[in-house]
Amino acid sequence: MRILFLHQNFPAQFRHLAPQLAARGHELVALTFNQPPPTPGTRVVRSSTTHATGAGHPWARDFDTKIIRAEAALQSAKRLRDEGFHPDLIIAHPGWGDALFVKDVWPKARFALYCEFFYAATGTDWDFDPEFRPVEDPADSGARSRLRNLPQRMLFDIADAGISPTQFQASTYPPEMRERIMVCHDGIDTAQVAPGPAQSLTFSNGTVIEQGEELITFVNRNIEPYRGFHSFVRALPSILERRPNARVLVVGRDGTGYGAAAPQGTTWRQHFMNEIAGRCDTSRILFVGALGYSMFLNVLRMSTLHVYLTYPFVLSWSLMEAMATGCAILGSDTAPVREFISDGKTGRLVDFFDHAGLADRAVELLGDPAQRARLGAAARARVIERADLHSVVLPRQLAWVDALLAASPRVDDPPV
Template sequence: MQTPVAEIKKKNVFVLVPAFPCQFKAAVNYMLDSGKFNVLGLTNETDADYLRFNIRTLNENFQLIPNLPVTYPIIESAVIAYSLELTKLKQQNNIPDLILAHVGSGMESLISDIFPGVPLIGYYEWYSDYKLSKEPLSIATNHYHNYYLHNFIKNSSVVVTPTRLQRKQFPSDIQHRMMILHEGIDTSFYKPTREIITKDKKVITYVSRGLEPRRAFLQFIKIMNLVLQIDSNIVVKIIGNDKMYYKEEGFSEISYKQEAIRILTEGGTIDKVQFMDAQTNAVTLKTLQESDLHIYFSIVAIPSWSFLEALSTGCVVLTSNTGVVDEFYWKDKPNFFFTDHDNYFSSRDTVLKLLYTDNSQTRRNAREYMLRNYNNTMCERKWGDLIESLL
């Protein structure tokens, strides 16, 4: 008679991130697929695909203590809400073996005090440059945020950031501790279609979470206006919310979609542009698959998933020469093109040239680059190795 094998006790892992699983998608997928972990997500909102898992959704935007002066209300409200929830978990003897925390929103602020000694992976996206602002309150807010990041790094067992550009934003005394680990792209989903697409017109695509200045949206619109005035055999498809997610000094909080409509209407090209608003992944994929040229513009900021999804789909991509995506450029096998998005006429000429050039090799290079470097299976394995090393 065989002796029954003792069931392996699962490790408890807390995942704190503003929108679950977001930047921890690769890590969460690894843990769920392995069957060795109990994953508890603490978040403000959850991706619909993950609603069946053990996730606690909190609303941190409650009223702060009346008349209490605060420097950074978003962080300070999150500190209170999540600290209370984490304390409840501890009182219920729900103790993590490992913590993954997206650092910067405040939700993770006191977790090392509540659960001392528990290994912690801190995920860092940005460092605030107070020199960009001249407003005293804005300067104070950025100083506060940076101090907060510095302090939390001391509590992190491992410090992770997704790209070299983002690591470079941090002071040199922090950079040496930062491990570059991207969450990857689902290259099995974002892939070229095998179907033959029949089109009457050339298709230019633009995908962004928000139609906003950080993604050089109005520069894109002005360039498209010039392109469409020359070539009427083009349709422009724009996916994105009419919302500004990167709010900062110097950017007016207006509807940039309405401003774009005004520019295109005055230019006589509005009938050639489709504003599709936010779309499902399936619609976004189909749009990318029919793209003859995909535009990804960005002022210095965090590189977008949409850029990598376009490369994975095998799009011909034209991007800004602002340094945001330089580390993704494959010098041996060029996988996208650059332009100065502030030089409207030069960019117009580049767009028209690319539309009528055989860029099939560039498409293949873009796809190959993503499969080699950012496919989700490989990234999940890297996250898995890191998680296992801390347990």
């Protein structure tokens, strides 16, 4: 069978599924806008565009960008069609608009969506944090969130099925969409992502961290409020005062991720570290930027306590990886985290905004190695039970693909 993937950062969430499908003998093609790493058995076709977003209504610019991308992907799809490529199944991430028109090229293909998140004006990320809540009329927020979701609504009209990595993320979709979504995590290779001996860490500034040191770890792809960096930093003076031997290691880039950019001329790291300047020994807080994967896993194996905070939003792979390595987790009491961390069983939870409570709970855990060991072992067991790549995820994902390939497509004629 022929399978087409659409994802601007391919392989991304399909990094495990695509090679498995290729190994089964399927012919795979990926349409993407970025240069991906090599993916065994997959032909990559890159789309590009010279169009720029127009200067129309500000609310329309996001959708305009998606239409520009969709038109570029459409041209790539037509070239593939003219070469004789006709997919039996299309699996697409709907978030960037790339997939909007591919069903017009291949109307008889089965069509499935990776359902990462459906925006809402209330109840999830948009209005969660009063400190960074958009200053606008709620009616405006509702209008803007519906516009952000418009590509997904258009695609669900013609989609046969969806897949979402967590129950929380699936729950953000309207009922008429949710009934077609299977929940299955992207998968953690718990044989590789596992407890084990760690090597001492040496960084470019000469800092060395040895096995056995009291180390608090915090990981963001981009250091920003969406992942609770402000709450974490505000807890550090109290933690470091009460745990004089503790050190803090922060993994992540300075940059804009999911939320707004930092105030002009600064970064979120600088902005919040300025808040605690003079209140603690900041030389004990080490920012190491982005790390290679083996170094990242080594950091987790060195961790005494791993802190993970997030808005009600997409759950980070880093939490699951920290759990799989047996870290003791201190997480935010928010819906995505509660799905995997049960307070007192697989980790501890604290109110996202309660930095004093976060400090108290961190100090408690740092002083209780027996509790940390118990929580870390239970955290790893939960990941193995729910998200182990080989025993849980790939069998479910492959069965999902098989069912789609065996089914008739939802729409047999081109959409109008």
